[in-house]
Amino acid sequence: MNRIVLFLISVVILASSCSTKFGKILKSKDYEYKYKMAEQFYAKKQYGYAQQLYEDIFPYVKGTTRYEDMYYKFAYSYYYEKDYLNAENLFKTFVENFPTSPKNEECDYMRAFCYFRQSPKVELDQTNTNKTMQLMQAFINTHPSSARLKEATEIIDKCREKLERKEYLSAELYYNLGFYKAAAIAFASVSDNYPDSKKGDEYKVLVIKSYYKYAEMSYEEKQKERFEKVLSECNDFTERYADSKHLDEVNKVKTQTNNFLKNLKNEQTKKANER
DSSP states (O other), X not given: OOHHHXXXXXXXXXXXXXXXXXXXXXXXXXXXXXXXXXXXHHHTTOHHHHHXXXXXXXXXXXXXXXXXXXXXXXXXXXXXXXXXXXXXXXXXXXXXXXXXXXXXXXXHHHHHHHXXXXXXXXXXXXXXXXXXXXXXXXXXXXXXXXXXXXXXXXXXXXXHHHHHHHHHHHHHHHHHHTOHHHHHHHHHHHHHHOTTOTXXXXXXXXXXXHHHHHHHTSOHHHHHHHHHHHHHHHHHHHHHOTTOTXXXXXXXXXXXXXXXXXXXXHHHHHHHHHO
């Protein structure tokens, strides 16, 4: 018989055996025995089994010295199983149920960290990313002397970078689709929302390019006003980012804009004289 088939049969038999054994444990009325087995399963990282047993015996240990430690492990069992939604709720409940526990700070942090684990890729809805930032900031405010402050701050920075990236991609999409006015406003919004960004000058260049494209595609009667807006943005760039590596690029756009306005003025003068 094929070795792979034999292996699969062995796995099925072993799983069936384990399931039968666990079923007997679960049906037992000896709650002390169930507690010991739950601890064993947790230690062996068999968190699914540990969860079921903890949940089954909670009513019998509530109010005892074991309850806090069990609830703590119960929350972590969901975290280790990557069920971050339930883990977050359990860490939150731990803090509420055991307000004087020495594990309180850790569980406060873990609650926020569970939201971070649920933070999706940039293109998707960032509700969990925003929630992560709120809870991590609350953690910093509540536990100002915590050893986890550096980690919490780094996570907030990562979340801000993700949100910044998402806004940038939205602005870039407007630009690629040819909606240049919307792109200019969107790039300016990214710059305003993230004033400490290392890419501030890049966003400003994209604002300038977007307004230039918008002016270039406009009706003639609107071009003067819109190219003047480009010049205004170029001058603002020069004042704010005098040492930027993009300064030559901006000056080039400024020169093109001035030439366009000069030609536009000449055309208008010529038409006026012809009348």
